[in-house]
Amino acid sequence: MKNNIAFKPLTLPNGVELKNRIMMAPMTTCSGFYEGSVTHDLIEYYQARAGEIGTIIVECGFVDNKGLAFPGAIGLDNDEKIEGLAKIAQVIKEKGSKAVIQVYHGGRMVEPKLIGGQSPVGPSAIAAPRPNAPTPIELTPEEVDAMLDKFGQAVRRAIQAGFDGVEIHGANTYLIQQFYSPNSNQRTDKWGGSRDNRARFPLAVLDITHDMVKKYANQDFIVGYRFSPEELEVPGIRFDDSMYLLEKLAEKGLDYVHFSMGAILRPSIVDTQDPTPLINKYVAMRSDKLAKIPVVGVGNVINQSDIDAAIDNGYDLVAVGRACIAYPDWINRIEKDEKLELVINSDQREALKIPEPLWHFSLVESLIRDVNLNVKKFKPGSYQEKVNDESYEFLINVELGKDFIKDMQLVNAKEFDYEVLDNFSVIKNRIIDSNSPHVDAVSGATTQCEAFKKAVTKAMAKSNKAAILAEGGDPNDKSYDIVVVGSGGAGLAAAIKAHDLGANVIIVEKMSVIGGNTNKASAGMNAAETKFQKLKGIVDSKALFYKETMTGGKNKNNPELLHYFVENAPDAINWLDDNGIELSGLTTTGGMSVDRTHRPASGAAVGGFLISGLVKNINKRGIEVMLDTSVTEIVTENNKVVGVKVSEEDGSIQIIKAKAVIIATGGFSANKEMVEKYRPDLKGFVTTNHKGATGSGILILEKLGAGTVDMSEIQIHPTVEQTTSYLISESIRGGGAILITQNGKRFVNELDTRDKVSADIIKLPEHYAYILFDQQVRDENKAVEEYLSHDLVIQANTINELAQKLAINSAELIKTIERYNQFVIKKQDDDFGRTTGMRHPINKGPFYAIKIAPGIHHTMGGITINTQTQVLDTHKNIIQGVFAAGEVVGGVHGANRIGGNAVADIIIFGIQAGKQATDYING
Numbered sequence: 001m002k003n004n005i006a007f008k009p010l011t012l013p014n015g016v017e018l019k020n021r022i023m024m025a026p027m028t029t030c031s032g033f034y035e036g037s038v039t040h041d042l043i044e045y046y047q048a049r050a051g052e053i054g055t056i057i058v059e060c061g062f063v064d065n066k067g068l069a070f071p072g073a074i075g076l077d078n079d080e081k082i083e084g085l086a087k088i089a090q091v092i093k094e095k096g097s098k099a100v101i102q103v104y105h106g107g108r109m110v111e112p113k114l115i116g117g118q119s120p121v122g123p124s125a126i127a128a129p130r131p132n133a134p135t136p137i138e139l140t141p142e143e144v145d146a147m148l149d150k151f152g153q154a155v156r157r158a159i160q161a162g163f164d165g166v167e168i169h170g171a172n173t174y175l176i177q178q179f180y181s182p183n184s185n186q187r188t189d190k191w192g193g194s195r196d197n198r199a200r201f202p203l204a205v206l207d208i209t210h211d212m213v214k215k216y217a218n219q220d221f222i223v224g225y226r227f228s229p230e231e232l233e234v235p236g237i238r239f240d241d242s243m244y245l246l247e248k249l250a251e252k253g254l255d256y257v258h259f260s261m262g263a264i265l266r267p268s269i270v271d272t273q274d275p276t277p278l279i280n281k282y283v284a285m286r287s288d289k290l291a292k293i294p295v296v297g298v299g300n301v302i303n304q305s306d307i308d309a310a311i312d313n314g315y316d317l318v319a320v321g322r323a324c325i326a327y328p329d330w331i332n333r334i335e336k337d338e339k340l341e342l343v344i345n346s347d348q349r350e351a352l353k354i355p356e357p358l359w360h361f362s363l364v365e366s367l368i369r370d371v372n373l374n375v376k377k378f379k380p381g382s383y384q385e386k387v388n389d390e391s392y393e394f395l396i397n398v399e400l401g402k403d404f405i406k407d408m409q410l411v412n413a414k415e416f417d418y419e420v421l422d423n424f425s426v427i428k429n430r431i432i433d434s435n436s437p438h439v440d441a442v443s444g445a446t447t448q449c450e451a452f453k454k455a456v457t458k459a460m461a462k463s464n465k466a467a468i469l470a471e472g473g474d475p476n477d478k479s480y481d482i483v484v485v486g487s488g489g490a491g492l493a494a495a496i497k498a499h500d501l502g503a504n505v506i507i508v509e510k511m512s513v514i515g516g517n518t519n520k521a522s523a524g525m526n527a528a529e530t531k532f533q534k535l536k537g538i539v540d541s542k543a544l545f546y547k548e549t550m551t552g553g554k555n556k557n558n559p560e561l562l563h564y565f566v567e568n569a570p571d572a573i574n575w576l577d578d579n580g581i582e583l584s585g586l587t588t589t590g591g592m593s594v595d596r597t598h599r600p601a602s603g604a605a606v607g608g609f610l611i612s613g614l615v616k617n618i619n620k621r622g623i624e625v626m627l628d629t630s631v632t633e634i635v636t637e638n639n640k641v642v643g644v645k646v647s648e649e650d651g652s653i654q655i656i657k658a659k660a661v662i663i664a665t666g667g668f669s670a671n672k673e674m675v676e677k678y679r680p681d682l683k684g685f686v687t688t689n690h691k692g693a694t695g696s697g698i699l700i701l702e703k704l705g706a707g708t709v710d711m712s713e714i715q716i717h718p719t720v721e722q723t724t725s726y727l728i729s730e731s732i733r734g735g736g737a738i739l740i741t742q743n744g745k746r747f748v749n750e751l752d753t754r755d756k757v758s759a760d761i762i763k764l765p766e767h768y769a770y771i772l773f774d775q776q777v778r779d780e781n782k783a784v785e786e787y788l789s790h791d792l793v794i795q796a797n798t799i800n801e802l803a804q805k806l807a808i809n810s811a812e813l814i815k816t817i818e819r820y821n822q823f824v825i826k827k828q829d830d831d832f833g834r835t836t837g838m839r840h841p842i843n844k845g846p847f848y849a850i851k852i853a854p855g856i857h858h859t860m861g862g863i864t865i866n867t868q869t870q871v872l873d874t875h876k877n878i879i880q881g882v883f884a885a886g887e888v889v890g891g892v893h894g895a896n897r898i899g900g901n902a903v904a905d906i907i908i909f910g911i912q913a914g915k916q917a918t919d920y921i922n923g
């Protein structure tokens with residue numbers, strides 16, 4: 001590791017040598033004294049993190065007491081602060097790291113309550129585009145000059161406090177950025193208007209910084225500049241604007257420039273069609289002059305591979321944020337080749353020297369894993385379990401303490417290669433750290449990890465029973481307030497909400513993994529009028545969301561449920577956010593005219609992200625989850641719910657007592673008989689769904705008299721890659737792809753309705769087809785990159801070669817494509833009457849094919865409920881004590897579900913079910 005470039009020294013333009021290329025990123029700690037002085041906790045916090053790391057960039061200090069952008073900010077605003085700041089600089093330098101401090105003013109981002117109820121100031125009297133943002137007072141020209149002086153004085157104080165450098169904070173929409181932004185700066189004097197005028201303020205801050213350095217410091221004082229590369233607002237700073245400013249700053253001289261981003265390889269947030277990381281653009285666009293100035297990357301750097309990615313993509317320095325909070329000795333661990341996970345055990349605050357306010361700051365709070373909360377009692381001892389994945393049998397010893405998971409050993413380790421052992425060790429660490437078997441699997445080794453986890457759940461169940469027996473109790477006598485059936489998004493949300501409202505909850509899941517079909521959700525979560533939309537300046541309305549969903553559902557949607565759905569969607573987005581699940585990225589799906597599909601900022605699929613976040617919340621609260629246990633019946637006495645009957649993996653039957661039941665068992669796409677019963681025409685279709693989507697909740701509730709609605713409304717998708725259930729988007733056909741049989745022939749108008757195309761594929765003797773396209777389609781459809789990265793695509797340089805790879809008669813395939821190309825040219829498909837998506841002839845290699853077949857995708861129909869998620873019987877009467885949410889319910893989506901509405905459905909109604917069931921038991 002020591003050979004890695006990141007651990008080699010780097011000389012800055014001013015001649016100062018940094019001993020390595022790793023920096024601790026500036027992070028808000030909120031741990032200053034109320035008026036901005038340094039606290040003892042802060043000194044300890046920085047001291048603990050200094051040492052091996054090359055440079056520590058201390059959090060930003062405000063230059064003026066009207067400039068603090070968050071509570072507990074530290075100040076550089078008067079000379080009395082120097083003494084405390086000097087202590088921070090000293091402890092960092094003593095341990096051998098360079099100490100740099102950020103200087104900033106929050107400008108219009110300052111909340112009045114932080115500055116004694118006064119109005120904040122800004123370049124113009126324009127409020128920030130966020131809810132309840134105050135309108136700032138425009139700085140007069142004299143005040144602008146005075147402000148520059150304040151920046152200068154702050155730099156002087158940093159110098160006098162003994163810091164090795166300052167970082168000018170031109171990012172995060174604070175004052176310096178506000179001056180450069182055409183959105184916040186609409187002045188008509190020399191500080192506003194043209195781009196050059198707007199650049200004047202940041203440049204003047206740099207000038208005054210240089211003046212101060214000349215006057216008070218040595219020439220080896222470091223001056224860095226941090227910038228946010230883009231703004232979403234219209235108008236707003238675009239990437240080429242940032243490049244323009246950086247070039248100007250570079251001409252004046254800088255020691256480094258620092259991207260402010262959440263991920264080192266983040267692409268544009270404005271041009272979301274372009275996946276190129278901004279750093280790649282930066283490297284390509286910068287002048288020789290700018291290229292001489294080291295560039296710092298930041299964002300989610302946790303392991304060596306992240307450092308490598310940063311350096312490989314052109315960063316000279318890498319700033320590490322949260323990982324330095326979780327691991328004060330982060331750099332030593334990386335040097336020892338440790339693989340780290342971004343979590344902090346709940347009992348570690350003092351040992352890690354994390355100040356209390358920082359501990360409660362959302363950024364850190366979301367990393368905390370509770371190690372003490374698990375309520376289960378175990379009979380201490382070692383339990384041996386046999387578990388399998390598709391290829392191997394694992395013999396695992398699970399050692400349990402009284403209320404914690406102590407250790408795990410792979411007894412037959414000798415039989416396995418390094419990779420399996422490595423996976424085992426990762427999962428073992430995750431399980432022990434979080435004191436729960438419900439942890440994320442290692443990507444690419446899901447089933448293997450599920451087997452390891454299962455050994456632990458089995459051992460826990462056994463030992464829990466033993467503990468109860470030892471205390472003279474009856475292990476089968478389980479009693480809760482609420483049983484939640486199903487651990488998909490709806491069930492988890494319901495359980496968390498009910499727990500938070502004080503109910504004693506258990507989740508029962510029939511599969512051996514948590515997450516259900518929600519794990520597979522891709523697009524995101526639809527919601528209109530959310531804070532994330534507002535932040536991005538997206539104008540949307542609940543009414544439009546309602547209308548478009550209703551149209552998409554062919555007006556078959558239940559109006560009351562749909563109203564509740566659109567009304568409560570923004571709160572559901574906030575609820576997730578409050579629980580550390582931030583869906584701040586936005587996109588759109590078919591049938592929606594506005595960007596209202598919320599997804600992780602990284603653009604990752606929503607399902608895994610959501611489940612992993614919800615499970616962290618389940619673990620944190622110690623909510624019990626019984627896996628491999630099916631609920632078979634709701635038990636009632638005198639028409640009152642008293643519990644559920646469950647059947648465990650070993651065949652044993654027991655009753656779990658409860659006062660209320662929430663059914664969140666998902667849809668029935670994977671139940672062939674049920675699908676065929678309601679839609680005989682779908683016989684033989686495969687499904688994109690997980691195995692557990694069997695509709696058992698519907699059957700259980702029907703037995704209790706529940707009504708159903710829209711049962712024959714089943715959504716199918718014609719182009720599904722069958723081994724992974726990956727949907728191959730309609731946009732590929734829309735972009736010019738065709739469908740080909742194993743005989744090399746076309747057989748359908750590829751862009752006919754989903755059900756028609758699906759039916760024609762099923763009619764083929766082989767029941768599958770190939771979707772075939774060329775480089776031109778790939779160029780225009782980013783989704784293809786995803787398919788390629790998942791190894792779904794067969795590619796070849798010529799049609800002939802592709803035919804061979806697909807075992808298709810090559811002459812036949814060439815003939816088909818030539819014929820189709822003629823149709824494209826004359827804009828008329830003589831064979832199948834295709835009229836759309838005939839963009840260009842398929843003639844530009846490489847050529848690509850994906851084997852596909854239709855898949856049953858979603859069951860819109862299900863149980864009837866009211867807006868309080870109470871299950872209704874066939875006469876629309878309420879069945880007391882029984883609630884249902886998620887895909888098991890019918891009515892929300894009508895005849896067709898819009899992409900992004902399923903996730904919204906499960907969270908909105910999941911939360912509601914948790915609340916209503918709790919209200920019910922509290923009577």
Ligand code: ADP
Nearest residue numbers: 486488489490510516517518631666692886887
């Ligand atoms: P939703 O999207 O509505 O939350 P999911 O399909 O994601 O639905 O999750 C439903 C979960 O319920 C799945 O994990 C499934 O295995 C589980 N499940 C279905 N039927 C039963 C049952 N009878 N007992 C326990 N769990 C069940």
